[in-house]
Amino acid sequence: MVFSTFKKLNFIAQAPWIYLTQPPCKINPCPLLQEFHRFKLHQEYDLDSKPLVLHNGMSRIVLATNKKSKKRVIIKQIVRSSNEFSTVYMMKDIRSEIATLQALNGHPNVTQLIDYYDEDNTVSLVIEYAQFGDLNSFAQRRGVLSEKIVKNIAAQLLLAIEACHAKNIVHRDVKLENVLITEIDGEKLTVQLADFGFSTNAKHPLTRRCGTPSYMAPEMWEAESYDVSVDIWSFGAMINYLLTGDLPEYGSIDNLSFDGISIEAKDFILKMLVKDRTKRASASSLREHPWLMDSWTLELFVHRLLALVQNQNYNQLPQTIQDRIPSKKKCLDLITNNLSEEEVDITQFHNWPSDIHLTKLEKNLPMLAAQFQSSAI
Numbered sequence: 001m002v003f004s005t006f007k008k009l010n011f012i013a014q015a016p017w018i019y020l021t022q023p024p025c026k027i028n029p030c031p032l033l034q035e036f037h038r039f040k041l042h043q044e045y046d047l048d049s050k051p052l053v054l055h056n057g058m059s060r061i062v063l064a065t066n067k068k069s070k071k072r073v074i075i076k077q078i079v080r081s082s083n084e085f086s087t088v089y090m091m092k093d094i095r096s097e098i099a100t101l102q103a104l105n106g107h108p109n110v111t112q113l114i115d116y117y118d119e120d121n122t123v124s125l126v127i128e129y130a131q132f133g134d135l136n137s138f139a140q141r142r143g144v145l146s147e148k149i150v151k152n153i154a155a156q157l158l159l160a161i162e163a164c165h166a167k168n169i170v171h172r173d174v175k176l177e178n179v180l181i182t183e184i185d186g187e188k189l190t191v192q193l194a195d196f197g198f199s200t201n202a203k204h205p206l207t208r209r210c211g212t213p214s215y216m217a218p219e220m221w222e223a224e225s226y227d228v229s230v231d232i233w234s235f236g237a238m239i240n241y242l243l244t245g246d247l248p249e250y251g252s253i254d255n256l257s258f259d260g261i262s263i264e265a266k267d268f269i270l271k272m273l274v275k276d277r278t279k280r281a282s283a284s285s286l287r288e289h290p291w292l293m294d295s296w297t298l299e300l301f302v303h304r305l306l307a308l309v310q311n312q313n314y315n316q317l318p319q320t321i322q323d324r325i326p327s328k329k330k331c332l333d334l335i336t337n338n339l340s341e342e343e344v345d346i347t348q349f350h351n352w353p354s355d356i357h358l359t360k361l362e363k364n365l366p367m368l369a370a371q372f373q374s375s376a377i
Contacts, residue, residue: 041117041124047075072129073114080121093197094123100169100199109160111180111194130180135191138181139242147265149187150242155292160193161235162283165228172198173211174234202228218251218275229277236272248273264291
């Protein structure tokens with residue numbers, strides 16, 4: 001009995017793992033569990049000596065070059081202030097900006113966050129570089145832009161704003177300076193919405209007054225609560241400036257003149273510059289506005305609808321109505337009154353805009369008619 005107990009203890013004493021339970025316990029650390037040492041900002045990027053923008057000594061924007069890829073980037077740096085109140089607000093804004101850019105990662109019309117660093121008393125955001133600068137500089141060089149150019153810009157920015165609002169993100173500083181140009185192809189500009197420093201979650205009513213005065217919505221001027229619709233007002237002010245050179249004053253449009261722009265462009269702008277925010281258009285509805293439609297596509301759409309109503313309904317209509325088809329406007333009225341949405345769908349014209357149905361045609365009939373009332377069939 002004593003012998004068997006000794007043997008058992010001897011076996012335990014010789015087991016390799018027994019030493020792990022005895023002090024001092026020494027284990028060679030696994031390489032995967034060793035402390036991760038991240039590179040510092042200056043180890044990965046060469047920063048230009050002269051900043052592009054310097055603001056109150058607390059923040060700056062500087063160009064930099066990735067040491068490995070040689071790719072140019074923009075670095076936005078925020079220095080923590082000795083003022084505790086200012087620091088709290090700044091850090092809240094920078095956290096919101098990082099969270100927003102991460103939430104919108106991959107969107108082609110939103111500037112992309114590459115990386116960020118929090119070192120000592122400075123937070124640095126590494127952002128995509130737009131080699132053609134901002135839209136304000138472009139507009140200053142070119143002056144008032146054509147509707148063709150502005151339509152293309154507006155369509156892209158609405159995609160960005162729509163993506164923000166779908167995630168309950170409000171930008172709060174939509175303006176020309178915060179739209180970057182990444183590519184220029186003739187009269188076509190590729191743009192991105194940038195600088196989300198004032199962005200925040202808009203699931204609840206907001207009251208903080210921020211942004212740029214010339215682009216501020218009336219409710220922000222009047223210190224009322226607001227929501228994502230403040231971005232729509234700012235966007236409308238920006239589009240109006242690109243087309244006319246004028247901006248609203250103190251949240252009012254009384255000073256604006258729409259001379260020199262089309263009826264459709266004016267209607268597009270006025271749907272955004274509405275004082276009552278509950279009646280202001282949404283980004284999604286604005287994307288369907290006739291002004292943004294390519295004129296060739298719209299005319300093709302109308303021609304095909306005209307052919308359809310003539311082929312299917314014309315011979316069954318009373319002569320009094322047949323006699324009233326000398327213009328496209330009358331034909332549009334005829335289409336609206338005689339074709340159902342299903343009849344439009346079954347034709348399967350591949351060149352039709354995919355998001356147009358007769359219900360939208362009825363809604364926008366006056367605008368569509370205005371575009372074609374002067375020409376014959």
